[in-house]
Amino acid sequence: xxxxxxxxxxxxxxxxxxxxxxxxxxxxxxxxxxxxxxxxxxxxxxxxxxxxxxxxxxxxxxxxxxxxxxxxxxxxxxxxxxxxxxxxxxxxxxxxxxxxxxxxxxxxxxxxxxxxxxxxxxxxxxxxxxxxxxxxxxxxxxxxxxxxxxxxxxxxxxxxxxxxxxxxxxxxxxxxxxxxxxxxxxxxxxxxxxxxxxxxxxxxxxxxxxxxxxxxxxxxxxxxxxxxxxxxxxxxxxx
Amino acid sequence: xxxxxxxxxxxxxxxxxxxxxxxxxxxxxxxxxxxxxxxxxxxxxxxxxxxxxxxxxxxxxxxxxxxxxxxxxxxxxxxxxxxxxxxxxxxxxxxxxxxxxxxxxxxxxxxxxxxxxxxxxxxxxxxxxxxxxxxxxxxxxxxxxxxxxxxxxxxxxxxxxxxxxxxxxxxxxxxxxxxxxxxxxxxxxxxxxxxxxxxxxxxxxxxxxxxxxxxxxxxxxxxxxxxxxxxxxxxxxxxxxxxxxxxxxxxxxxxxxxxxxxxxxxxxxxxxxxxxxxxxxxxxxxxxxxxxxxxxxxxxxxxxxxxxxxxxxxxxxxxxxxxxxxxxxxxxxxxxxxxxxxxxxxxxxxxxxxxxxxxxxxxxxxxxxxxxxxxxxxxxxxxxxxxxxxxxxxxxxxxxxxxxxxxxxxxxxxxxxxxxxxxxxxxxxxxxxxxxxxxxxxxxxxxxxxxxxxxxxxxxxxxxxxxxxxxxxxxxxxxxxxxxxxxxxxxxxxxxxxxxxxxxxxxxxxxxxxxxxxxxxxxxxxxxxxxxxxxxxxxxxxxxxxxxxxxxxxxxxxxxxxxxxxxxxxxxxxxxxxxxxxxxxxxxxxxxxxxxxxxxxxxxxxxxxxxxxxxxxxxxxxxxxxxxxxxxxxxxxxxxxxxxxxxxxxxxxxxxxxxxxx
Numbered sequence: 001x002x003x004x005x006x007x008x009x010x011x012x013x014x015x016x017x018x019x020x021x022x023x024x025x026x027x028x029x030x031x032x033x034x035x036x037x038x039x040x041x042x043x044x045x046x047x048x049x050x051x052x053x054x055x056x057x058x059x060x061x062x063x064x065x066x067x068x069x070x071x072x073x074x075x076x077x078x079x080x081x082x083x084x085x086x087x088x089x090x091x092x093x094x095x096x097x098x099x100x101x102x103x104x105x106x107x108x109x110x111x112x113x114x115x116x117x118x119x120x121x122x123x124x125x126x127x128x129x130x131x132x133x134x135x136x137x138x139x140x141x142x143x144x145x146x147x148x149x150x151x152x153x154x155x156x157x158x159x160x161x162x163x164x165x166x167x168x169x170x171x172x173x174x175x176x177x178x179x180x181x182x183x184x185x186x187x188x189x190x191x192x193x194x195x196x197x198x199x200x201x202x203x204x205x206x207x208x209x210x211x212x213x214x215x216x217x218x219x220x221x222x223x224x225x226x227x228x229x230x231x232x233x234x235x236x237x238x239x
Numbered sequence: 240x241x242x243x244x245x246x247x248x249x250x251x252x253x254x255x256x257x258x259x260x261x262x263x264x265x266x267x268x269x270x271x272x273x274x275x276x277x278x279x280x281x282x283x284x285x286x287x288x289x290x291x292x293x294x295x296x297x298x299x300x301x302x303x304x305x306x307x308x309x310x311x312x313x314x315x316x317x318x319x320x321x322x323x324x325x326x327x328x329x330x331x332x333x334x335x336x337x338x339x340x341x342x343x344x345x346x347x348x349x350x351x352x353x354x355x356x357x358x359x360x361x362x363x364x365x366x367x368x369x370x371x372x373x374x375x376x377x378x379x380x381x382x383x384x385x386x387x388x389x390x391x392x393x394x395x396x397x398x399x400x401x402x403x404x405x406x407x408x409x410x411x412x413x414x415x416x417x418x419x420x421x422x423x424x425x426x427x428x429x430x431x432x433x434x435x436x437x438x439x440x441x442x443x444x445x446x447x448x449x450x451x452x453x454x455x456x457x458x459x460x461x462x463x464x465x466x467x468x469x470x471x472x473x474x475x476x477x478x479x480x481x482x483x484x485x486x487x488x489x490x491x492x493x494x495x496x497x498x499x500x501x502x503x504x505x506x507x508x509x510x511x512x513x514x515x516x517x518x519x520x521x522x523x524x525x526x527x528x529x530x531x532x533x534x535x536x537x538x539x540x541x542x543x544x545x546x547x548x549x550x551x552x553x554x555x556x557x558x559x560x561x562x563x564x565x566x567x568x569x570x571x572x573x574x575x576x577x578x579x580x581x582x583x584x585x586x587x588x589x590x591x592x593x594x595x596x597x598x599x600x601x602x603x604x605x606x607x608x609x610x611x612x613x614x615x616x617x618x619x620x621x622x623x624x625x626x627x628x629x630x631x632x633x634x635x636x637x638x639x640x641x642x643x644x645x646x647x648x649x650x651x652x653x654x655x656x657x658x659x660x661x662x663x664x665x666x667x668x669x670x671x672x673x674x675x676x677x678x679x680x681x682x683x684x685x686x687x688x689x690x691x692x693x694x695x696x697x698x699x700x701x702x703x704x705x706x707x708x709x710x711x712x713x714x715x716x717x718x719x720x721x722x723x724x725x726x727x728x729x730x731x732x733x734x735x736x737x738x739x740x741x742x743x744x745x746x747x748x749x750x751x752x753x754x755x756x757x758x759x760x761x762x763x764x765x766x767x768x769x770x771x772x773x774x775x776x777x778x779x780x781x782x783x784x785x786x787x788x789x790x791x792x793x794x795x796x797x798x799x800x801x802x803x804x805x806x807x808x809x810x811x812x813x814x815x816x817x818x819x820x821x822x823x824x825x826x827x828x829x830x831x832x833x834x835x836x837x838x839x840x841x842x843x844x845x846x847x848x849x850x851x852x853x854x855x856x857x858x859x860x861x862x863x864x865x866x867x868x869x870x871x872x873x874x875x876x877x878x879x880x881x882x883x884x885x886x887x888x889x890x891x892x893x894x895x896x897x898x899x900x901x
Contacts, residue, residue, distance in 0.1 A: 181499050186740055188505035189320035191354045194498070196509075201536075205545035208640045209649065209739055215353040220636045222648060222738025 004104040006051075007073050008032060009042055013052060013060050014070035022059040068134075072111075075131045077103040078124035079114045085125045086118065092125050122178055122228050132160055132176075132230050163229040164210055166200045172231025173197055179228045187229070191215040198231060260302065260311035262421040265335060267362060268346040269355055270317030271744040273374040275299075276404040277346050278314040279752040281414065288760050296330050296670070297760065305414050310421065313340065319354070321361045322467070322501065325673065329469060335365050336454045341421035343367040344413070346404075349379035349386050350745075352520060356512035357505075359395070360430055364458045368424045370416055371399045372409070378745070382533075385521045394515050396428035405750050429457065432507045435495060439464060439488040443481065450477045464489050465501050535629075535745040542633040552634050555625070560659060563618040564694060570613035578605045599781025603773040606820060611765055614691040616758070618660040623757040626653075627749035632741060639739050645722065646729030647672065648739040651681045657761065658688030662862045663768050664761040665690075666869060676734025679870055683728055683878050686858040686866070687721050689714065692821035693854050699825045701850045704838040713850060720855075724885070764865075769820075772861040776819030799887060804852065805894040806845055817853055819860055824853050844897045848890050856886030 012031040016023035025043070029036040043054045051066035062070060080099040084090045090098065106114075115121075115133060123129055160175050174196050177184050191214045192198065201218060202211040210226040212219050221229075268274045279286075282301025291298045299314040315334060316327035335343055345362055347355035362369060373388055392399040398416050402409030431437055443460040452459050452474060462470035463485035475482050489500040496503045541547050625631050631653060639649030650671055657665035662685055669681040689697060702710035729736075783789075789812055793800075796811035809831050817824040828849075829835045837846060857863065857879040866875035 181501070183737070183740070184499065185322055185501045185505070188502050188509075189322065189357070190740065190742070191357070191509065193502070193506040193509045195506075202539065202543055204543060204636055204639065205548075206640050209636050209741075211543070211636070211743060215351065217351040217354055218743040220632070220639075220649070220739060220741045220743050222639065222740065225738045225740065 005042075006046065006049075007069065007104050009046060010051060010062065010066050010070040011073050011077075013062055014067065014074065016059075017061055022061050024059040028060070071131050072134075073103050075133070076106055076111050078128060078130045079111065079118065079121070080106070081124045081126070082118050082121045082130075083114055095125065120178060122224075129162070129227055132162075132178075134160075159232065159234050160230050161233055162227050163198065163200060163212065163231050164203070164223065164226050166198075166231065166233060168200070170233055170235065171197055171199045172233030175230045175232040177229050179225065183225055187221075187225075190219055191217065192219075192229065260309045262308065262310045262341040262418075263313065263338070264303075264310055264417055264421060265313045265315050265340040265343045265367075266346060267315045267331060267335070267343055267358075268317065269319055269348065269351075269358055269742075271742060272317070272346050272348040272351075272355065273404045274314065274317060274346040275753045275756065276750050277344075277372060277374065277402065277410075277413075278312065279750075279756060280404050280407055280410045281417075282312055286756070288756070288763065291330050296326050299756075303414070303417075305418060308418060310417070319358060320505075321365075322465070332365065335362070335367050336458065340367060341424060342370055342417055344370050344372055344417060346372045346374050349373050349376045349401075350382055350384060352384075352386065352516045353509065353512045356515055357508050360508045360511055363395070363397075363427055363430050364455075364461055366426055366429075366455050366457070368420050369397045369427045370413075370420050371395065371397060372404075372413055373399060373401045374404050376401045377403045377406075377408075378747075383523045385523070387519045387521070391515070391519045394518060395430075430511055432504075432511065435492065436464075436504070436507055439492065442488065443485055446478070446481050446484070447474075450474070450481075452477070460485075461504070464492070465504055533745070538746055539633065542630065543636060548633070548637045552637050555630070555634070556656060559618065559621055559625075563614060563621070563660075563691075564698065567614040567617065567691070568698075570617075571609045574612060575605065575609050578608065596778045596781065599778035600774045602781075603775075603777030603820075604770070606777070606822065606826075607765075607770045607773045610691055610695070610822065611762065611769075614694075615660045615765060616762055618691070619657070619664075619758045619761050620754065622656065622660070623754040623761075624749045626757065627747075627753050629744045629746040632743055635739070635741065636743070644729075645684065645725035646680050646732070646736045647677055647684075647725075648737070650739065650741060651677070651684075654681050654685050655688060658685040658690060659694075660691060660761075661765055661769065662686055662688065662690050662858050663865050664764045666862060666865045667764055668761075669869070673737040674735050676732055677736055679734075679874065680725065680728055680732060682866060682869065684721050684725050686862055686878060686882065687717065687724065687855065689717055689854050690821070692859070695822040696825050696853045697850045699822075700837060700846045704841075704846055705843045709843075709847060710850075713847070713854060716851075717854060720889075768861040768865060772859070772864070773820050776860060777823075780816050780819060780823070803887065803891040803894075804848055805891075805898070806848060807840070810849060813849075814852065814856065817859070818857060821853055821859055824849070842901075844894060844901050847897060848894050851893055852886045852890040854886075855882055855889065857882050 009028070009032070012028055013023040016027050016031065020027070025036050025039050028043075029039045032039070040056075043052060043060050046052045046060075046066070047054045050063055051069065052060045052062055054060045077099045080102050081095045084095040084098055085092050112133065112135075121130055161172070163172065166172055174192055174194050176194070177187060177192070192212075196214060198212055198214045200210055201213045204210070204220075204223075207223040209220040209222055212221055212226070266274055266278055278299065278301060281303045283303075286299060286301040288297065288299045290296065296316060301312045301314070303310040303312055313334065315331040318325070318328045318331055321328055321332045334340070343362060345359050347359065359369075359371065371391070373386055373391070376386065379386065386401070388399045388401045398420065400409055400413045400416050402413055404410065432440075440457065440460045443463060444456055447456045447459050447463075454462075454470070454473075459470060459474065463474060463482065466486065466489055471482055492500050492503055498506075542551055622631075634656075635649030635652050637649075638652050642648050642651050645651075651669075653671060654665045654668045657668055665685040665688070666682045669678045669685065672678045672681050697710050697713055701713060792815060793808050793811040796814070797808050800806045800811045800814070801808050810828070813824045813827040813831070816827045828837065832840050834840070841849070858866070863875055863879055866878060
């Protein structure tokens with residue numbers, strides 16, 4: 001199975017899983033525009049590689065390894081979209097297809113360089129969030145300093161997710177915060193400093209504010225700001 | 240330095256209305272910790288609420304008389320930090336550093352010790368004679384939190400008094416401690432940060448000591464390290480080199496931590512706060528997470544529910560408005576009857592000019608009283624109850640998403656709801672928004688909200704003579720219009736919009752004194768702005784009337800009123816009078832027609848058009864002045880002009896569309 005082919009599968013399973021909980025064979029077939037029979041074949045293939053769990057008639061879900069690949073591709077795809085629109089000034093409608101082809105070929109080094117050049121954008125031109133990279137850094141400024149000294153940060157082994165992905169029973173330690181320095185300052189004044197344990201008590205409907213519990217107090221934080229607060233949550237059940 | 244105030248030779252500290260005070264005390268602390276309740280407990284009724292000189296920040300001042308001493312107490316704004324995030328923070332730190340109060344009382348919430356101590360630590364950087372009041376210890380104990388206040392005093396090196404301000408517990412001890420502190424004025428000990436920070440502070444201190452900076456040296460050094468813009472500006476004027484040096488030192492800290500220096504400093508302070516909190520808190524049962532079964536949590540399950548939450552918002556705000564106008568109309572009638580007994584309300588215009596003026600001024604006064612007392616006051620009272628209980632923050636959370644579409648965020652619901660009472664205090668309350676753009680946008684939308692005076696017009700013309708559904712339809716249309724206009728304004732007005740970051744306090748039973756104070760603070764602006772405008776404006780109109788300018792003005796406006804809006808020519812003048820006070824539209828109509836049965840003179844369509852135009856065309860003259868004082872004349876007039884065009888435009892369209900089926 002070709003690398004590109006495999007990555008396309010993982011990506012669409014990732015998207016479908018986000019929407020419906022699991023990816024049905026027919027849905028994948030429709031999404032990738034291929035015959036259902038060849039989807040079944042490919043899913044078995046991916047299962048052997050340990051990237052998906054596949055139950056006939058139930059559909060497929062990503063394993064941890066599969067998810068990691070899918071998220072990396074998603075991140076590259078969205079970074080490329082930002083690059084194509086903002087730097088090359090290509091029409092926003094066209095960048096998706098273009099990025100779809102490029103996402104499979106760029107290296108980790110290119111991905112990192114893109115992120116730095118674009119100043120660590122938090123969303124793609126269509127508004128989807130761009131996930132964090134997997135380097136062992138605490139914030140984007142560190143990445144820039146390290147670029148100057150020429151050292152490459154080691155890969156991160158923690159599980160970093162945005163605070164908005166924390167479940168009701170989960171807890172996480174603040175790993176880094178992305179965004180405007182005045183906002184970061186405000187958040188740290190209110191107790192959201194690095195390494196602080198936080199939990200999410202409530203999420204308002206329709207991407208409304210997120211209620212965060214920190215140092216015995218509750219804060220309502222705008223969804224877009226909360227998305228840029230990343231926590232280390234080793235035990236968070238991801239869905 | 241003790242007893243410096245006794246000789247009365249020194250000028251009073253800062254601008255004040257309280258003369259001859261021996262000592263000056265400042266109350267400082269986070270929002271929602273019971274600071275206002277403590278202030279009310281200490282000062283009683285002797286309070287002056289005003290503005291900080293030249294700033295759009297509210298200032299509350301009061302007098303405490305104790306054991307023969309007169310002590311002036313300043314209630315500083317509720318803040319979380321001394322960075323320059325907001326004007327409140329700047330005002331507070333300048334007051335403590337520059338006016339040097341004889342003592343600073345830091346009110347802290349026992350249930351959220353870490354975050355409150357974070358602020359205490361910053362207060363210690365300013366090194367005023369400091370005293371800590373650990374408030375709401377009863378609520379903390381209910382949550383299983385016990386605080387060893389003696390230990391806390393020992394660790395911080397300043398006196399600590401436990402209080403339950405709302406019940407008056409500990410206030411006597413606090414008062415004694417305040418007096419003692421003000422007489423001794425001790426300098427609190429220094430709390431040290433990490434080595435790499437302290438080393439750099441020490442490098443700056445000796446050089447700063449050679450300058451004459453009005454702030455304490457250690458504080459100046461820390462703020463320079465944080466690259467605080469206000470501090471950099473002050474020091475730069477005296478010694479450019481030291482600013483460069485501080486910047487370099489800050490850069491070193493940033494390289495070490497890979498974080499902006501401000502964030503490093505916050506983390507550093509929190510580390511100290513966490514350490515102290517861990518030593519003084521005993522928790523039983525030990526719980527790290529939020530309390531799942533608390534009353535607040537149970538109430539929030541409804542208040543923040545995806546469906547029930549919106550229903551609650553709708554019912555509460557709707558109920559508030561309906562109740563206000565149903566009850567208000569009754570009270571208004573009673574007051575009017577009484578006032579008309581006292582003075583002549585509609586006498587013949589005879590005699591000297593003074594008589595005519597008096598007549599106008601008196602009717603303006605009556606109008607003010609019959610609007611403020613029955614409608615605005617009860618409305619604001621109930622709103623303050625909601626606000627102090629903590630429910631208003633929940634409304635803000637529920638409506639945050641919607642407000643985003645208008646470039647605002649959840650907190651903007653406060654000015655918008657206040658607008659239904661009177662636009663004047665609503666415009667003032669737009670100060671709670673963070674960015675200048677959001678302040679302006681909120682104020683603009685507030686002026687489109689039908690205040691009580693406009694509601695009187697809508698109900699009096701449409702509700703009474705067409706039907707109540709058309710009146711409600713006007714309200715609904717107004718909300719729709721606010722959304723559309725707000726959306727356009729958001730795109731046009733330059734500047735940035737900041738997202739919501741807001742504390743969610745626990746629900747609690749509102750305090751009568753805080754509610755009364757808040758209501759007064761808001762109603763007061765009506766007395767300063769609206770009453771004079773009503774009285775002077777009404778007198779002027781009376782003259783206008785007597786001189787016989789009625790017909791010329793009506794004829795001048797005829798192209799708009801008769802041709803475009805399809806109204807009788809006589810209505811022109813009422814719209815001019817409405818600028819002074821909106822409900823004058825309806826009163827003038829009654830005088831001009833010589834009857835209050837408007838249905839006899841106007842068709843339903845005309846009634847709706849008049850109400851619609853009155854609802855939208857420029858805010859009244861008081862609001863124009865408030866907008867000018869908050870945002871400048873240019874913007875105030877731009878808003879007024881936009882709304883005239885909008886009102887007349889929509890009025891004409893409504894006339895043509897409604898004419899099709901009515």
